[in-house]
Amino acid sequence: MFKSKIKEAAICFSNLRVTLPYPFGNGAEIPEGFRGKLDIDETKCIGCGGCANVCPSRLIRFYDDGDQTRMEFILDRCTYCGRCEEVCPEEAINMTIEFETSTNDKTDLYIEQDLYMATCARCGRCFEIENSIDKIPTRRLRQGRNFLGDCMPSGAPPQREEDKK
């Protein structure tokens, strides 16, 4: 705080013009740790729904539809608390430093994302892969998670009785 006072005094003594030339000129100086509009990397997201769970203004919505999950971000009511960024296990969500989000249309502050969830080819349920080597193809190609027979990874759900017949 004392540092900022000295800085302020230096500005006052060095130059007669103290006004920031903001909308023109070099742009704004953004302090470290500033949280702006959130952004989501769809190639990293695994659709776990942790962000929707912790969001205080409930702006993240999940619609689960079998092997496809739709996520909606209604950013006009974002509090910029950064809890979604904190909780994300894959670091897919990050708070950018973008603050110039003024708009005349509310739908500009909206992100929609489709995810293809991995389903077992035998029983049709989503499953988690434990082995990190098996995870590699699924990050780029979620439909490639269909395994059959002996290729079934260890994390897959066990075969059901009705499928065996």
Add this chain to the structure above:
Amino acid sequence: MLKKLCKKAFPKALWVYHTNCAACNGCDIEIINVLTPYYDAERFGIKLVGSPRHADVLLVTGGVSRQIAPAVKRLYNATPNPKLVFAIGSCACGGDVFFDSYNMYGAVDKAIPVDYYVPGCPPRPEAILYGVGVALGLLPKKVSKKVKSDFPEFQELDEPMILPKEH
């Protein structure tokens, strides 16, 4: 179109009237910050006035509670045409964490028509200046609606890539 209309309708200074509907005072402090010599919104001819009857622009902060809703409607009607309404802060834009509270109408656009939205909790003074710049047609709009799909090539396939069940 809107820019041209703005330039025609507001060729000279914009006089603003600032109203706090049900805000926590964070956004109000930032608005006062914008009017200080450091950010100096008076470069653009923006001046704070004490009555809605003198104003061209309404700066509305905070979500609209049930108690304040009739007052905001009267305020809107008291402002002479042409007028602009700025919703400042996340509460005014979308309701923030109070968007479905029992005592709230919701965002400002449920009570009165809003022309420009400045989200942020609270918005930086630069963000408010940027909103003013967008409204005056000085700066371009930067955000747009995003619809992302994980792997769009899958949508174009006729048949889903699922291996047969019998092997």
